[in-house]
Amino acid sequence: MTTPSQTVGPFLSIGLPWEDGPTVVPEGTPDAVWIRGTVYDGNGDVVPDALIETWQADPDGRFDHPDDPRGRVPGFRGFGRCPTGKDGTYNVLTQVPGVVQGQAPHIDVSVFARGLLDRVVTRIYFADKADANAADEVLRTVPEDRRHTLIASKTGDGYRFDVRLQGEGETVFFDV
């Protein structure tokens, strides 16, 4: 009996962005990293009217949530939100999450846009956690030649994670 999803449409930027949306952790937080990327469509053109949302554990792999059976750890918002700009880019300031249930560090990502009748969901993994990635049970279910689309590359101030909605190098999206 779930209410159906509908597209955010072209004007989501009047309603959804928050001033502090991109900062999962405040600027100046030790070990904070910028995750930056560009959203592309099936023509390889940038998508200037998308919204990226992120959800993740804290650096210890814990959540500020009552359904974390190990106990709720208050204080870490864990959530980021950033609309893409005219150049299709977004950026989120956060800390790299810890290991959760033996999985490699990862961030769940929702992408919303005009032309997407429902969000699409993907995951960010981190290039410098190669051993953990190789053992990750979710990554291992992804066809090997597409796994690279889920792995953020290291940059000067953090990581780069592009999203390709369609076509060559299409990002792996999940049914959650």
Added chain:
Amino acid sequence: MAAPASDKLILPRYRRDPEGTQPPLGSPGYGSTRLRHPKQPLVLLPQKLTEVTGPLLGPGRLGEHDNDLTVQHDGEPQGQRIIVHGRLLDGDGRPIPDSLIEIWQANAGGRYRHVNDNWPSPIDPNFTGVGRTTTDSEGRYEFTTIKPGAYPWGNHDNAWRPAHIHFSVFGQAFPQRLVTQMYFPDDPLFFQDPIFNSVPDEKARQRMVSRYDHSRTTAQWALGFEWDIVVRGREQSVFEDEEDDQ
């Protein structure tokens, strides 16, 4: 292989929606999907801790007039004043309390206050079209706003969007995140709208349509509409590997 007893977690799990009750990502009638929907099959993501938790956002995100879109400026906006109310529920009918709801919409003439919306209907200087609230302890929400107008778009010949309000809700876990549109009863534009009709199942489509609610229509003031928002329900909890039972 048996994991040590100290390595078990009990996690909720969220039911997937029945076939036909959600819009397919590729929907040819809605032209903007053409270059934006993934063509590779989705990969099944097991619901682990990251997926059975989610942001719990509430009162800290609200400003004083965020649930009344008619009092956010010096003057009153043009148009039909309405009260939109209902409940945020999960798929088993359980109310979701203290949960953020965000809305955005066009003004009475069908114009959004957005730089890219420039169809010839005027901006209303007294209407921004953005609201937020949180559900109460019984999952109830309420907004006072203006009934949005229909507006034309370029999808097909003489295409018009039925009047709608965009709604964004979080529920309590990542699978419950939902952005949708609330429609008004008996809109004559439904038949030609590819976004509304992208949902294959007729009963599911009707769950996006609000109900005129005379009991909440306020004399000499505003028309009432009722609309419940339902996010995915839970299955039985399952045991998962790692760490302590609680």
